[in-house]
Amino acid sequence: MVLSRTRLLYVGVVLASGIAIGLLMLQRPAWQQAAVPPAAWPFAVSLILDLIIGQLSAQGKAEPLTMGDRFVAVIGAGLIVTAMVALG
Numbered sequence: 001m002v003l004s005r006t007r008l009l010y011v012g013v014v015l016a017s018g019i020a021i022g023l024l025m026l027q028r029p030a031w032q033q034a035a036v037p038p039a040a041w042p043f044a045v046s047l048i049l050d051l052i053i054g055q056l057s058a059q060g061k062a063e064p065l066t067m068g069d070r071f072v073a074v075i076g077a078g079l080i081v082t083a084m085v086a087l088g
Contacts, residue, residue, distance in 0.1 A: 003069075006062040010049055011073045017045040018077030022084030032085060039085075042077035046070060
């Protein structure tokens, strides 16, 4: 299966957000006690990107995302955040 540029960009940006959130948690450890755990924050990034890509795909300008794309991106980013917090 060949991934389109849009799908690769989505997965890459969500995984990069996991790294950014992990780095933020290392700088501000008090935020780890937030009501929503930092490992779940990539869901918000994914939601925003998914809405944008959904609109583009409705206009025929992008290929729609699959559930596999979403799964790999969000779970991967959550694992990155968890690993960075645990090892930091």
